[in-house]
Amino acid sequence: MSKQIDSVFDGAGAKPGLEIWCVEKQLRLVPVPKSLHGKFYSGNSYVVLSTVLPRSGPPQHDIHYWLGKDANEVESTLASDKALELDSALGSCTVQYREVQGQETEKFLSYFKPCVIPIEGVFSSDSGQLNGESYKISLLTCKGEHVVSVKEVPFSRSSLNHNDVFILDTASKIFLFSGCNSSTQERAKALEVVQYIKENKHGGTCEVATVEDGKLVGDPEVGEFWSFFGGYAPIPRDSPCVEKQSDSPFSQLFWITAQAKLCPCEGSSLNKEMLETNKCYMLDCGAEIFVWMGRNTSITERKKSISVTEDLLRNQGRSMATHLTFLTEGLETSIFRSYFKNWPQVVEPKLYEEGRGKVAAIFKQQGYDVKELPDEEDCQPYINCRGKLKVWRINGEQPTLIPDPEQTKLFSGDCYIVQYTYPGNGRDEHLFYAWLGRDSVLDDRADAISHMNAIADSSKRDPVLVQVIQDKEPLLFFSIFQTVIIFKGGLSKRYKNLIAEKGILDETYDEQKTALFRVQGISPENMQAIQVDQVSNSLNSSYCYILQTGTSIFTWIGNLSSTVDHALLDRMLELINPTWQPISVREGSEPDIFWNALGGKTEYPRQKELKQHVEDPHLFTLTCADGVNCCQIFSDGGFWILCCLVEFCCRRFQGERDIQLCAG
Template sequence: MAFYSKDVDPVFHGAGAKPGLDIWCIEKLRLVPVPKSSIGKFYSGSAYVVLSTSVLKSGPTQHDIHYWLGNDANEVDSALASDKALELDAALGSCAVQYKEVQGQETEKFLSYFKPCIIPVEGVFATQEGALKGDRYQVTLLTCKGDHVAHVKEVPFSRSSLNHNDVFILDTASKIFLFCGCNSSIQERAKALEVVQYIKENKHSGKCEVAAIEDGKLVGDSDVGEFWSLFGGYAPIPRDSALGGPQQVDSPVTLFWISLQGKLSQIGSDSLEKDMLEKNKCYMLDCGAEVFVWMGRNTLITERKTSISAAEDFLRKQERSNGTHLTFLTEGLETSIFKSYFNSWPQTAETKLYDEGREKVAAIFKHQGYEVKELPEEDVQSYINCRGTLKVWRVNGHELSLLPASEQTKLYSGDCYIVQYTYPGTERDESLFYAWLGQGSVLEDRADAVFHMDAIVDSARGDPVMAQIAQNKEPLQFFLIFRTLIVYKGGISAGYKKFVAETGVDDDTYDEKKTALFRIQGTGPENMQAIQVDHVSSSLNSSYCYILQSGTSVFTWIGNLTSSKDHDLLDRMIELINPAWQPISVREGSEPDSFWSALGGKTEYPREKEMKKFIEDPHLFKFTCTEGKQVILSFLLFSGRIICFFLGSEVFWL
């Protein structure tokens, strides 16, 4: 429900009443509506306010507000757009999440509104747009990144702009060239093709040729020769070092209180509690690559404006990158990402089915006179520092491909990877190496993974620890250093693609256009995974939550034996996999026909609480009794059976 008053800009009247987008632009110090014919067209010299309204089946109307700042927009227009976004939020009843969007660094949520992409144009928005001057077509070179949404950016028309990791689009008067770097992903290439089609239809009226250029292909194709001639002839593109690349910097998480005068005062770092946030104050949470401003329900509009200005001044003075995302949250509308930075966050949702059953059982036992105590949560405490530096390489035959930081938590079951984790030890930095072998990987890649790991370890300093692990047999420590992990089906390596081509088996590599089913697992924000499984109903299990992606529909399936902790992990993983998704929540036993249809029909699946399997590798345990005379007993466990006891210096074999 909207709450309009005489102080609200009349241009906002009626905004958010219907699902869809409302867009305004700053023109001559006032906000004017952008006509539907111009939606998706953003001028680099202007500032915009965008409202996205959606109605979810599982809840009320949801509003998201974004203010977009072009790289050439002046400070006055930029500040006015920020104020108008806050004014719009107040008009909607302070029930929206606000995002600052900077040209070239937009969030995936924002880009998801515009299919397939936005391509900012030079100039300033005008209500009455004039005709384009000149009849010469401007040749442009664009880079296209992103698996879920397309981040399109114009780069200098020069050979030095090309590289092996990205996808590029060269738009000329008569032909559009698509150049795919050899290290670019299949998903990026698919997104880039959608952008090419968009350019063809909107800039060329569908009348131009399209040519695909493969990185490294030099002869036998006239399109290749024509492409390189536009750059003055062919010359090799420098190849990135496989073992090089910038170090990932892990910034401390810091919470600041923002005073009424806009002064920042640090009140906490890393170990944060929800109780630190008071209803009548505003706070800034600095997480390095992203910054949040949290505004209590009892704060005034003037206080919120001051807080937003204080946060923007803070980033400006620190000379933070334009890629630093700034999000504004009102109390009660916190995102899962924001909550994950706090040690605990009280659950406000209704009591879940499993919790209700557990409480009823406990009440019955208490009535019978038995004392009931809840078992403690499983111990997931790590024995090493999990705030170190992580580097991940994909094995590609005899070569290694270093994954960028944004991709290193996404593995494919058909590939093998080398993981290096460096963390501060007692006297020096320590290193831990894993060779992770996907269950669908080929034998040659597995052998190469071990070889590559040995080579890297030989060149490393100190005494690093090595481990070879297979998918689905990972130790807890592996998941804790990743914190968040997504495992897709299929593979990207040349070895996997060759195996698919030679055997003729179906290539089940993840594609967002195809049906996909993810099982959500883990114990908390520091240890959670989304594992893609076969998209059939027999893959379900009442002990887990799942995400089902089928075309334009996304379902979240909640098993009857899951707890509120599992539901929290489900919400967090949805936002991490694709923040643009708006899922339909489904409880076990109340699934619509479309859900079962996406899984190929309803069949039987496990409905009992899943128990831990036997420990297959040998493990040594020590038991100490401190009552009376101290007794220390150790035993060796293998395949779920105790092999022998150690009592003092004696060994008892069983």
């Protein structure tokens, strides 16, 4: 490791999750134990590293340096320098954020559940405890519906208002005061904060009381609450505040010179060509400032650029709510790019991509023909996936046609026939699937194949017929549907009769019951939500999940999941139920109510999930008793194609493999 990089960062970023370091008064950086993650002392500055290991591609890192309100300027400068050193140690492939106590970004707050509550005093690595003031009564305000920003306000009646939620933390009781104009979501989040304070500051023994804005003082707990403020007095109404909105977002680009001076960049509009790889720039957007650092700049130049930007904030008396984001060339965020006109969609290759290109070049020099295998996301379907879809459910003698809005919802206890029609060479082509649910009844399976054959015969074409078993669907099946939701249980008469005869609990999906969904896919045009057993060992760090408890909705983000998975999670949530207001939970920060809904916390897979090995394909020939070759079977290890030389002679083929029948 370079002498410019602190040895405390040895091994940083190798594992998923959070790593935190604190700047002590001796101006040295010390690691913070996991038991103290989320506890930030206002007299210190911190460096926080968040690492995500996606299923494919390099690790993803975000660095935040947090400045306590009582930390001195020297410690704050050291924290920003150390954040830059950490970025260098990780290969200059991170995005860095400046966090100021009370004005933290939502991204930073999302790491700590349910919240971050700064503690008065100074951190000491010797004891890991507070060196400063003892326990005192405090008044906190809670804001935010998705992530909670908790801020201590003056202990005074004038701090209360009708719009926010407040927590009064006393030695023996915690009061939750809800302004009459506060939202239900904010109140729910504040209740989580109250529980957190109770467990962490009071050992779980103190009382909790809720006070509604405008409730009569005759209530004993309401009277007790107001006694801390010297008695009850009405809270004045908030005067309306009219903020002047600018017609267009302000932005000004500056070049940061070697002499640490800011030189405005001329031009009527911003474009990417203005950014040179051997220079650093500052983009001032008013409420947010970006520092862009070219890849050919040194650590010294980058430190100087950050120092110049922070001096600008102090000298101009800018608001502490101004966010600073530090970007390395090639890692620009979408917000940063939005200020530039026609930013190219194809960005420069990242370091790992550059290395891959160099290896390929070496092989080519040695005479090898090198071709890159496409990623799973880049594989294009063999047919047009914008055709027409019809879906039937097997329910007795005749299949039932499912209305268009319900076509993408399948049940594991049922069987379905899928007809897909798409434009071919001068005519429409037909593709038929018989999808057999994992828990479906044998009679329904037989009827599904029989009815599929009958519908295919009536099409008067040469259709392709495919038998698909649940959990072994080919990529093309999901590409045709684009979005699929697979529920537990079934709706067919035979399935209902079978579970009634055997006395089995009916697990058919119900919005009022607990349900757990695994979200998977490769793009918005190919994504699935699969209902799994609502137990903790159904979780997997490689995926994202939706947990429905009947009263609350949680989204669980695995440490090894990717940004693509997170985007699919949001889209799928809207499709299952657009009215849900979820509580986002990251792996490792789950509340007790989450584990209780899954029957308690147990072990589950935490390793990166690898793709299953695909066997080499094989070709077989089936010979009838009279010696005639009637069929050829092509197998690729899980998907079977039957090319029948005698019309549909193999419809009675038995087995649990996926079978595709091609009329010869």
